[in-house]
Amino acid sequence: RAQAGHPSFDALIAADLRVEPRDDMPEEYRSTLIRQIAQHAHSEIIGMQPEGNWITRAPSLRRKAILIAKVQDEAGHGLYLYSAAETLGVDRAELLDKLHEGKQKYSSIFNYPTLTWADNGAIGWLVDGAAIMNQVPLCRCSYGPYSRAMIRVCKEESFHQRQGFEILWTLMRGTPEQQAMAQDAANRWWWPSLMMFGPPDSGQDASKGHTAQSMAWGIKRFSNDDLRQKFVDMTVPQAQRLGLTLPDPDLKWNEERGHWDFGPIDWDEFWRVLKGDGACNAERIAHRRRAHDEGAWVREAATAYAAKHDASRAA
Numbered sequence: 001r002a003q004a005g006h007p008s009f010d011a012l013i014a015a016d017l018r019v020e021p022r023d024d025m026p027e028e029y030r031s032t033l034i035r036q037i038a039q040h041a042h043s044e045i046i047g048m049q050p051e052g053n054w055i056t057r058a059p060s061l062r063r064k065a066i067l068i069a070k071v072q073d074e075a076g077h078g079l080y081l082y083s084a085a086e087t088l089g090v091d092r093a094e095l096l097d098k099l100h101e102g103k104q105k106y107s108s109i110f111n112y113p114t115l116t117w118a119d120n121g122a123i124g125w126l127v128d129g130a131a132i133m134n135q136v137p138l139c140r141c142s143y144g145p146y147s148r149a150m151i152r153v154c155k156e157e158s159f160h161q162r163q164g165f166e167i168l169w170t171l172m173r174g175t176p177e178q179q180a181m182a183q184d185a186a187n188r189w190w191w192p193s194l195m196m197f198g199p200p201d202s203g204q205d206a207s208k209g210h211t212a213q214s215m216a217w218g219i220k221r222f223s224n225d226d227l228r229q230k231f232v233d234m235t236v237p238q239a240q241r242l243g244l245t246l247p248d249p250d251l252k253w254n255e256e257r258g259h260w261d262f263g264p265i266d267w268d269e270f271w272r273v274l275k276g277d278g279a280c281n282a283e284r285i286a287h288r289r290r291a292h293d294e295g296a297w298v299r300e301a302a303t304a305y306a307a308k309h310d311a312s313r314a315a
């Protein structure tokens with residue numbers, strides 16, 4: 001919308017207004033959003049696998065129904081996000097090819113295995129909890145379609161987080177074996193959940209990342225470390241309520257800072273998993289490619305139906 005009288009991109013950003021698909025925008029703003037929204041969408045659909053792995057083994061019909069609803073929601077989140085990415089001039093088929101070829105990422109958290117039923121509790125409580133912490137500010141992202149997709153996603157995420165908390169709440173009031181299973185899951189998912197917020201803002205592990213520019217453009221509203229700290233501050237009291245001990249001996253309330261101090265994160269593990277050396281990287285992509293190939297007939301049928309529909313409308 002380069003018409004006279006319509007604010008320029010810089011004016012929209014300066015006034016904290018929304019940039020819409022038809023607005024002029026710097027190529028790098030467009031490519032940053034395609035990268036981030038695509039990887040966000042890929043995370044949602046790959047994220048279906050760890051919990052999907054437990055649908056046939058849920059301990060009750062109620063838990064099975066909740067897990068089916070959650071996994072279905074993640075697919076829907078992927079759909080909203082691929083649609084938001086397409087408003088930037090890319091096609092979801094092209095983005096999926098990039099995912100399958102390892103040219104685009106998904107959140108490294110999904111390269112960890114779900115070994116017991118309690119992992120579904122830890123994922124809902126910690127992974128979806130971290131996702132909410134990251135996604136609420138994205139509701140105010142400067143790019144209109146992305147911020148609107150996030151508003152609906154966040155509503156569904158709070159159900160995801162609450163059902164995970166309730167799984168652990170139930171287990172912690174169960175037998176000693178169930179309590180041990182919940183504690184084991186918290187031990188395995190705590191540190192990878194902190195890594196979800198991305199590399200540190202400074203220090204030798206800080207990536208030559210995107211934060212400064214993304215914040216200047218109103219894509220990122222907080223830095224990686226700020227969101228990580230907010231997540232720790234919110235989650236530690238929840239762990240206390242659950243009766244779980246978080247696997248960090250350095251965790252301590254710092255009255256002066258008004259935050260929880262926590263121990264060093266193993267960024268070597270983060271970069272190793274990102275490079276493909278996680279427990280489930282190969283399995284996740286193989287499963288994804290298989291699902292894509294087996295779903296080709298659905299895409300063909302939908303395309304044929306749309307063509308027939310357009311033809312009848314045009315007639």
Ligand code: 3HC
Binds near residue numbers: 197208
């Ligand atoms: N997993 C994989 N890659 C990661 C990562 C993670 N947890 N954190 C950072 N990276 C990558 C970045 O993609 C970037 O690599 P790239 O240039 O090849 O894209 C590099 O590490 C440097 O990181 P930066 O912090 O500089 O990159 P960003 O500015 O993109 O910030 C981010 C990273 C905070 C994850 C940001 O991209 C973001 O907010 N994305 C949207 C939210 C999202 O994708 N969440 C993923 C989880 S979705 C989910 O959990 C679903 C839930 O329903 C279960």
